[in-house]
Amino acid sequence: MTTVRNGLTRRELLLITAVALGTLLNPLNTTMISVALARLQEDFRLTFGEVSWLISTYYLASAIGQPIMGKWSDMFGRKRVFMLGLTLVTVASCLAPLSPSFGWLIGFRIIQAFGSSALFPSGMGIIRSQITSGQAKALGAMSIFSSTSAAFGPSLGGMLLHYGDWPLIFLCNFPFIVGSFLIAWKVFPRDTQQSGRLSDMDWPGVGLFSATIFVWLLFFLSVAEGANLWMLALGAGLSIWFYRYERGRRAPFIDVAFLRNNVNVTLIYVQFILTNICFYSIMFGIPSYLQQVQKLDPQQTGLVMLSIAGFSVLVTPLVSRWIDRSGSKPSLIVGTLTAVVGSLMLLLIRDGTPAAVIFLVLCVLGIANGFNNLGMQTILYDFVKKEETGIASGLFMTSRFIGTILSSSLLAALFGKAISTPQLHGMAWACAALSVLMVILTLRLPARRPVVASK
Template identity: 30%
Template sequence: MTSASPRTHAPRPDRFDRRLLAPMILGSILNPINSSIIAVALVPIAAAFGAPASRTAWLVSALYLATSIGQPLVGRLVDVFGPRRLFLIGASLALIAGIVGTFAPSIGVLIAARVILGFGTCAGYPASMYLIRSEGERTGVQSPAGVLTALSIATQTIAVIGPTLGGVLIGVGGWRATFAVNIPLGIACLVLGYLVLPKHASSGADPSSGLRLDLVGILLFATTLVSLLLFLMNLHASMAWLLGITIVAGAGFALRELRVDDPFIDVRVFAGNVPLLVTYARAVVAAVVSYSFLYGFTQWLEDGRGLSASSAGLVLLPTFAVGIIVATLTGPRPQVRGKLIVGAAAQLVACSLLLFTSADTAVWLLVVVTLAFGVPQGLVNLALQNTVYYQADPARIGASSGLLRTFMYLGAMLASSASGALFGERATTGGMHDLAWFMVVSAGILLVVTVTDRTLKNVTRRE
């Protein structure tokens, strides 16, 4: 009796292999579920370890910092070696992080677990985008709108339902349950990845020839992000030297990548693709708004409004419902520019509503706010994902999609830093209003950048 091997049955040549959907979706949701589920756990963790809000903000930033560094690197490795082995390594790290976080004795160990988790969740999304592109080439269907929509709906569903799930888990098993959930998820990813994902490498590179990692470029890139995050987490004139390190390291990184044969991030390719760079910039400001809402508003619901973790999660549930409906209805439509304009305008309206909240605002009015945020939730992320898919070089779809996540995580780090700076010890109503103004400005920038970007019309034509 012979042992079973992955992908024993050949998929139909004219259809997307739907067996890939399960590992693609499960791998891609590892990051959003851990990004959002922590939102309702920050207050209980702070109470358990006697830590201020500015300290627990590192639980958010640590994951995004690790993922921002790891995403483009893992995306590049996926382009060269194919998705399978990177997917399995990432799933293993997520499993380890779940175990470490579940039994962490201090907030420092929790932060370390979030770093491991950040690197572990790097492979899912670029691996999925790689598989979508390779399946498109195999089947001859170059516009897999249905698959892209399914992937976007899955990730944003988890991102928004995460706080509700987190509230339930905390009610049942305490805040440690929000880390323990990675144990079954990691095991499921390992099993599905081994059984389903194909054992092949990218046609654009020969892994047998070896890949020379640009270690200097990786170090400079990491230095740029770390110093920038440390500056944002400590916005004082005395810390301006960190901003200087960010500028010097960033400039050194750009010069380095222009000179090496196999760069960590091919700056020349992206520098010659201005529409893609604008899309990345758009992803930053869009993420600033969505993650400020996810973390800041959730903390305020518990601290400023006095709701329990489970109740705060339920208040956020309408965002999930509206986002799914909007994404389902608009996903098959190719009008990327229209989605982004409507989404940015909806963000601006929703952020303005936060300015009218107070400690005694009725729950039904809070639900109205979360309903308003559901519209951009269903439009913006899907439109950004589709835009990158068509603007990126097909040979570097893994790295390009990884960079999309990197820029979104940069926005998340900015949001986390703003929440920590504006809230201080507790998430008060005054701090919530200050954060709301920050979100209004960011949403306004997103709207202006989108309305003035005429190249988005070309994306629709290409679809």
């Protein structure tokens, strides 16, 4: 097998490419739809609150789907689950532009969310089992596609709306789907015979987990209009019930005993939630601010937002090489400190601030995003056995969507009545405070990679 640059074989590069093309579908579709909300609101004659369910249900389905698909990839085979995910995304992307009503569109988006949720946990399991050296480089490529691609969503969505209409946001998935499917079919290793059955799944645990996530979503969406204390109490009660139920299961859906006993993994998930609260607050808050306060048109807004995506991509290869040499913790320290600085730099933005200055401020946040995304992914797998990759990756991405839901709550509280520079500065202070917590969580992690034994 021929070795190419960076010590990876041609087959390994193709394998990474297949996983990466599939993996970007979930984060890209998360943010790409945001610029189409106004058109959808007009087409289906909806209020903003009604059309926002298109985003909220996608978050909800992804938060639930990631651990389910992660579990399935461990039970039934990673290649099978990856191909199933691509098939579901294909069906949803074909049918969504033909939706006769908004309810149908939400249904197809939920199918799309579940399908795309299968791709990251199954793909990461394949990469960890097939690539034994230079894993940080492989995970660096995955970081660009699984997290950084979300930053390209508003820019790509704006371009598609400029030259067409909202159906293009679904149809543009097909080049990625076809490329991923063809390469995966050829290079993915054949699944071994699996003994898992659907009846082995902890379906009561899945139902309880889904209900818990849904109630918390309703609570966070209610914060802007005054927190619903009944929802808060119900969410807390369901969380306690879910924890106690799963703790007593022999084969639980979520291994809460593992999370309780492995504090480092649990705190990594907490830190990733905080990372995504900051990232998605900026990704969804800044475009609205630029258009409504700075009076930039959608195309200009998309170009300014490219600063975050562009610099995330630029620093990721450098970070991956650093992690291979020194481990994940140093890069995370730099990333979290840069997030504090970038958040505080948002305070420099005033009414009438030139777009070039805003671009430079967002560049700092893009650098922080590149460091944090790859650092968080690589440090997670320092504490997770290879055979646990599927469920661990699913929970990792569930943490991302919990952070996304919480960012919606933060933005609703800040921008619910009006979008202005003082509200932007409030978001900056909130993101800076969360970034300081991220620094503290990073500093408490072990300095060296632990050796995780196999079962």
